[in-house]
Amino acid sequence: MATRRRLLPAAAMAVTVGATGLAGAAPAAAALETQVNCTANPGALQPAIDAASPGDTLRVRGTCTGPFTIDKVLTLRGNGQAVLDGNSAGLPAVTIGDLGGSQAHVTLDHLTITHGNAGVGGGIRNNPSATVTLINSTVESNTAQYGGGIYTYGTVHLIRSTVRNNTAGAGGGIMSDTTVVVTLDNSTVERNSAGGGGGLYIRAGSTATLTHSTVRDNTAQVGGGITSEGTVTLNLVHSTVRGNTASDRGGGIDNGGTATLTHSTVERNTSQGGPGSGGGINQQSPSATVTLSQSQVRNNTPDNCAPSGSVPGCVG
Template identity: 55%
Template structure:
């Protein structure tokens, strides 16, 4: 047998070496500077891993993890092969304490709560979503995300098909919400703010889209109280408000200011911005 193997042509020996390297790749993936959490083998594995993690650690998440989950320390959760965090309809899918949390390449879904069906940031925490999706969650306020007084940043992420009484996609109470190259789409609120309900904080959209959201008032964006909203190179389009004329299909501004910089508000029903004149450079 040794002689037969030695007789292999050179190309076959090289191919065998390549196969060996490819086979080794999955083991090497564990060397990404983090701890692997295999929810494919054990759907309940993530919360114990969070509880055991040192502050500042990174967890590499595989499969669909069944929650809900509470994060009480600085932590990064990095999804591998589009991992899913499933809230199991028994609370916010992810509740964040007064810590810094990064959620990367994850789908956050199936949460049901009073505040923040998908993500509840209610203690002044800092939450960053990178290349992630928050979808199909429900709440009274903040179907996708509820941000109280903390900071939430979305980079290259989506908030879609969430439902709430107020803030179908995102409810920002008095905190800071920033969307960069991100999308709010097909979220629904029974009352205010299909896409975003900004109760009195600061919201900034940069190169982002708010589209096909629905509410009674402020189909795309509802800005209220001391709230300020700034759109940079962004679009608010094809949103619907069901409150009749003046209900702000795209944007309803009863807050301090909504500013459009190189941004477009168009094709919203029954109007783009309300009340008339409340958003400079917005017509129709």
């Protein structure tokens, strides 16, 4: 059941219409807020998404059964911690935009996205030119070949959100396509697993920035916490990569691009590939660079950084 009410614009303009005024000018349509009660009707959300106008807000209650597609500017806000359940239907739980490059801008606020199962993007597939922002939300228990929790061709921004317990062939928690932007603020990527990039897999040409965020307890063959491929720019600011495990190399970070750590820590990660496999940070090639600025790489097994001497300031 959906209940709609009109929201007042953020600012109002008083117009006096006179002989030389703006007679006949139509006021801008106000955004609508629609109540979607999935407790009463688990299938209510997708029809509400389809009926919504760009800029509207859907206030969601209960567990909604999907999967879901959102191809417009829209905010979904949970009452409590509402659930978007992909129903293990062989598709992403939530698909943002389309492959044609639509300008979808979607905010998911106080929601749990779960039970997606897809080739690309188990929990969320964010298509080209689309932007998705997660606020106080959780992406958990999804599976995919690429991007178990989230796969993004566009821009993704996590704020006070968590990506956990997802699995994939590559990018257990989050995987980017090429030349995209991934931003995490006060967020956590934990207990995800993959063949490469247990927590995050960032592909060539992309930029990933983690601020006051944590990547922990993820597992992979390569890059237990983070894998960066080729010309990636990876920035960690006041962030931690901790307790991740790789069966081959790069327990914490398997770095192929340019990484800068500022006031950050890589600690207690493990690589099971033996000495020189980069328990903390593994440098994929001589062209890969890591800059440590007031940051520490410590207590990793079997070593902190590999090859030895490849990361200035990293010893042991």
